[in-house]
Amino acid sequence: MPDRTVRVGSGQGFWGDWQEAPKLQVRRGPIDYLMLDYLAEITMSILQKQRERDPAFGYARDFVDLMIDLAPDLIARGIRVVSNAGGVNPEACRAALVERLREVETERPVRIAIVRGDDLMDRLDELLASGHELCNMESGEPLREVRERVTAANAYMGAGPILEALRQNADLVVTGRSTDTALTYAPLIHEFGWAADGWDHIASGVVAGHINECGAQASGGNTLFRWREVDLVEPGYPIIEASADGTFVVTKHPSLGGRVNWASVTEQLVYEMGDPSEYITPDCVADFSTIRLEDLGGDRVRVTGVKGRARPETLKVSIAYRAGYKATGTLTYAYPEANEKAAEADRVLRGRLDRLGLEFDEIRTEYVGAGACHGPLAGPPNPDVPEVELRVSVRGEDRSDVERFTRELAPLILAGPPSVTGFASGRPRVHDVMAYWPALIDRTVVERDVQVEVTEA
Amino acid sequence: MKVPLWRVAFARSGDKGDTANIGLIAYTEKVYSILVEDVTAERVKEHFKGICQGSVERYELANLRALNFLLHESLGGGGTVSLMLDAQGKTFGVALLRMEVDVPDDLVLEADHVSGWKPRAAPES
Structure with a gap:
């Protein structure tokens, strides 16, 4: 046919x-x-x-x-x-x-x-011991560098x-x-x-x-x-x-x-x-x-x-490993001078984080409505924008520092620049950061253990 | 005439780890030939100054009238590591379409015919 x-x-x-x-x-x-x-x-x-x-x-x-x-x-x-x-x-x-x-x-x-x-999670140590280094395809580093933090490994x-x-x-x-x-x-x-x-x-x-x-x-x-x-x-x-x-x-x-x-x-x-x-x-x-x-x-x-x-002759292995914690908080500032108010709120927030001695690998501030997606490509922000959302994110190794950051957003409502709203959903959540480690493995090592089981229901 | 890329092409973007990919698709064959000459990896790297920290690679797909760009080290670490609003580079395609290109008037009109673009009507006052 x-x-x-x-x-x-x-x-x-x-x-x-x-x-x-x-x-x-x-x-x-x-x-x-x-x-x-x-x-x-x-x-x-x-x-x-x-x-x-x-x-x-x-x-x-x-x-x-x-x-x-x-x-x-x-x-x-x-x-x-x-x-x-x-x-x-x-x-x-x-x-x-x-x-x-x-x-x-x-x-x-x-x-x-x-x-x-x-699923190679249970076989990981056996694989590493038998010479499969599962090197990161991008950095070339062997997996043993992060072995203790691995949470998933799948071919x-x-x-x-x-x-x-x-x-x-x-x-x-x-x-x-x-x-x-x-x-x-x-x-x-x-x-x-x-x-x-x-x-x-x-x-x-x-x-x-x-x-x-x-x-x-x-x-x-x-x-x-x-x-x-x-x-x-x-x-x-x-x-x-x-x-x-x-x-x-x-x-x-x-x-x-x-x-x-x-x-x-x-x-x-x-x-x-x-x-x-x-x-x-x-x-x-x-x-x-x-x-x-x-x-x-x-x-x-x-x-x-x-x-x-x-x-x-190889299969790709997708490995995930713990890489700290992160959280994102947002607040919305209204016209007039919304951009300036949001920027001042960011300065105040960072000043407080600094005085608390919190340590982060990265703090990132974005202004939604004023170039958060396209950054410098968006050109200068509209000075009369009706509102702008301040979006601040942190990432760090210490969960308690990230957690403390999430408590520093709400105070900006009464103890920060004016014309602010948008905190109805409450304190931001702390998320685990999972980093991704792509690697290759000899396919025969995986394929010999693959099983297909059929059941009737 | 000088036009933004979006008048003569469209795009879709995505991510692979910390690398953003942008597929740029010309509305017509003739425009594709111009883009191959003008929208080089170097120009795209310059366009994304301050966003793309690594190198830019370009691949030609004449069969699809498309250019594929890889923008390395552009997504704040990528995946869940990234703190960026657009951690997956979903809006990088339209960011590229802001680039200005010089295209003969008749080819812009041909592209407009394919895209259906019309000047925005002036607001009634």
Whole structure:
């Protein structure tokens, strides 16, 4: 069947994305697969912290609620879900799914696959002892410099374990730290039987995955081109309609808002781009400089010509480590002379912090409404600005110093410059700072421990 | 005529650690050729003076009429370390679009046709 297409719909571009999107993907038109991306670099350490507090947590709980809502439709329509919602605890995610699916009537039992083996936290010392230095890809420093502060370490897995789960007829594939793109291209490899060294095919799938991985950003969301013309009240998220030869069309359900055209797709293609000819994934190196786009009209863009090269022998490891504490406080100053009042408040605040002898690695002051985003590029601030928000942030090693800073904002209301408001939400919160340590590891060291388990619920 | 980049191109930006990336997309092929000549890595580094502390790299994507810029050491340490309001460089794309470029009048009009840009109507008084 040379004309057969496979549709992979994007339903979630990050944890916290629009909850209705995946439901609309399933219920408003045909798709074969639903991909849901929940993990960003920072998310893993948040989930790790949740698991430390309670061993039953550490995954994207929204995903379980969503699957309970969607399960009858998914099974009736034969739509399979591929998601990295497992976070640092895919087992707990599965347990919650099994438990909650008891409430739900489906035509047949739901087959849930979980992927384990990306989490290297428990193996870290063994790896370091056996000569894997996990050097920082940017600074070159070995991981032992920060070993004691590491809170999460996960290898980015590619298509392999997802393919195994699909081969075992899983309806829901729940991975931990999988690459975002693999959630889209693994189903394509599975459906079309692309060879493991079919680099051009896989690279096409990677491009499809890059388009899908940020949700509506490819279908009119956060898109600058003719932005006024796009209705985003109920946007259709992107859908990849792929063919066996690797070419595909980006589209969306016609009854939903948003917009898919050359501009929306191009904007997403260049998003978070490094060297475009070296887009490295666990399954190939894709060359984004070979992509050809053809705007077919009617919210359809054809993508052809993608070239790829052999996969690397290493996997990327995402490591998070504790790097102190931070807090941000804001106050709003009104016309007249709002800029000057805010600047004076900053001077007073810094003077008090100084007298208290607090130590910070950085204190940063920004004036929202007067160049906080574009700094000197914004030019001189409007002297008659109706109001400006003073935004002061500190970061330091000592939690108590950061905590004390959070108590120095409110006094500025009565004991600071005039015309101030905007403190209704109370004292700022102290946040843990998690720094990110990207590293590489020999893929065989990780892949020999990867497990795929399928359960019926 | 001298115009801000936003008259002839659009952009999206994001982050990778402490590096901001900006994809600059020309509205037309002819404008793309001009941007390749004029919007050099050096000019972008100068444009982001005081914001970008590191080097600027540029990659050409003629197939997409796009230039990709990497602005190193620009996000206050990046990720959750950064204290910046825009710690992920989300607004760097529009910041680049403030840059002025010299583009022949007819090419600006062609670009306006693609972008749908019209002068803002004067407020009624």
